[in-house]
Amino acid sequence: MTEEIPTVSTFTIEDKILSIDSLSDITKAQITNLxxxxAEIQRLQQQLGIAQVATSLSPPYKLKLPSSARMQVE
Incomplete structure (x- = not known):
């Protein structure tokens, strides 16, 4: 499912309110890309949070491995 990005008709830069319609097409595209x-950074931060919680609940040194999975040193 794709998340829709809300559109706004104005935005503020350095206390100046600007109309999106006054921008060039290239600038509009750059804003859309940003x-x-x-949105992707936010999604990845959520995924990282999930991974960090999962690893904190089961640190590797606490895992119980069956004896057949242990490496033998010769």
């Missing part, structure tokens, strides 16, 4: 990247 919104997409921000």
């Amino acid at each position: 919104q997409i990247v921000d």
